[in-house]
Amino acid sequence: MNNSFMKFVFVAIACLTCECVANAQLPNEKFGKPSSLEWEYVGWGDALDADAIVLCKTMTATYQLSDQVANNNRTDIEVGWDNIDDFGKNQIDDSNILVKYDIRLRTKILKPEGAKHANIDITYFSPENKNYFDELSDLKVRVFTKNAKGKVEKTNVNTSSFVSERVDANYMVIHVVVPKATAGSIIEYQYSITSPRPAFLYDWAFQECIPTVHTKCDIEIPAFLLFKMNVPINKIIKPNVEVGHLAYDTNRTDMKKAKTCVTNHYTIVGDHILPKGQVLKNKQDGADKTAEEIANFTSQITKPAVNNQALMPAGSTHLRIK
Numbered sequence: 652m653n654n655s656f657m658k659f660v661f662v663a664i665a666c667l668t669c670e671c672v673a674n675a676q677l678p679n680e681k682f683g684k685p686s687s688l689e690w691e692y693v694g695w696g697d698a699l700d701a702d703a704i705v706l707c708k709t710m711t712a713t714y715q716l717s718d719q720v721a722n723n724n725r726t727d728i729e730v731g732w733d734n735i736d737d738f739g740k741n742q743i744d745d746s747n748i749l750v751k752y753d754i755r756l757r758t759k760i761l762k763p764e765g766a767k768h769a770n771i772d773i774t775y776f777s778p779e780n781k782n783y784f785d786e787l788s789d790l791k792v793r794v795f796t797k798n799a800k801g802k803v804e805k806t807n808v809n810t811s812s813f814v815s816e817r818v819d820a821n822y823m824v825i826h827v828v829v830p831k832a833t834a835g836s837i838i839e840y841q842y843s844i845t846s847p848r849p850a851f852l853y854d855w856a857f858q859e860c861i862p863t864v865h866t867k868c869d870i871e872i873p874a875f876l877l878f879k880m881n882v883p884i885n886k887i888i889k890p891n892v893e894v895g896h897l898a899y900d901t902n903r904t905d906m907k908k909a910k911t912c913v914t915n916h917y918t919i920v921g922d923h924i925l926p927k928g929q930v931l932k933n934k935q936d937g938a939d940k941t942a943e944e945i946a947n948f949t950s951q952i953t954k955p956a957v958n959n960q961a962l963m964p965a966g967s968t969h970l971r972i973k
Contacts, residue, residue, distance in 0.1 A: 704861055710970075716873065754843070768861050769829035773827065776848065792807070850876065865920075877953045881950065887922055892915055892917050
């Protein structure tokens with residue numbers, strides 16, 4: 652075995668090892684400072700020719716319960732499976748149950764023509780002539796770039812320049828445009844939505860128009876609210892559900908622990924997702940194929956019978972990369 656062949660084998664193993672290490676260290680769900688690996692990362696396999704990639708995209712949805720949601724004869728005990736059917740069945744409204752969504756998104760621009768993918772649309776419930784609506788807050792957009800000396804520079808984008816547009820009688824969309832996105836830039840977005848609609852959950856898009864390295868949807872739902880979950884059936888989407896507990900009496904003055912309600916805790920994770928229709932190279936037989944469509948995560952309330960106001964406009968999710 653000659654030296655040239657040994658060098659080739661060593662280089663191939665080294666490249667494969669580096670790619671495995673990179674994939675093992677991603678994703679980075681901690682926002683505020685891109686990791687050194689994310690600065691170097693340019694994709695994987697069939698995603699290596701992309702103009703831009705989504706490094707990380709997460710949504711956490713948590714119910715915020717008031718002690719008023721419990722029936723009068725149930726306020727002095729913990730809520731578990733034995734009494735869950737009686738809990739909150741008569742008093743579910745916007746005065747005692749809120750849903751808090753926390754959304755984070757990190758995108759990397761790989762080529763100059765990929766700068767357009769720095770822009771996003773945020774759709775949220777804001778009906779005309781009604782006194783209940785979803786509140787969008789804490790919207791922050793940051794652009795990270797490296798200067799000629801390799802030093803990371805951060806620019807906060809002024810949210811006052813973003814454009815709001817009415818989609819229909821029930822929904823608004825905010826068009827977030829990032830003016831300083833260039834090849835090599837990493838853009839972070841974060842915002843929260845507080846909703847008075849306990850029987851409605853926003854859809855979540857796992858698949859975007861550019862490759863997505865990692866996306867996660869984390870939802871904890873009180874067990875007295877039963878949803879039919881439509882989770883994509885795909886080998887790269889991994890759903891999980893387990894029993895959890897949610898505190899609902901957090902303002903007690905008697906020094907006792909907060910009361911809790913049993914929950915269904917859903918965690919749905921997707922990794923290395925290619926855009927629908929992207930041509931894939933089959934290294935085994937040489938025949939090309941296209942990346943399949945991955946359905947969005949959707950849900951529909953089944954119990955109790957709560958008014959489910961205003962479904963999302965057709966073809967929409969609350970967060971979409973343009």
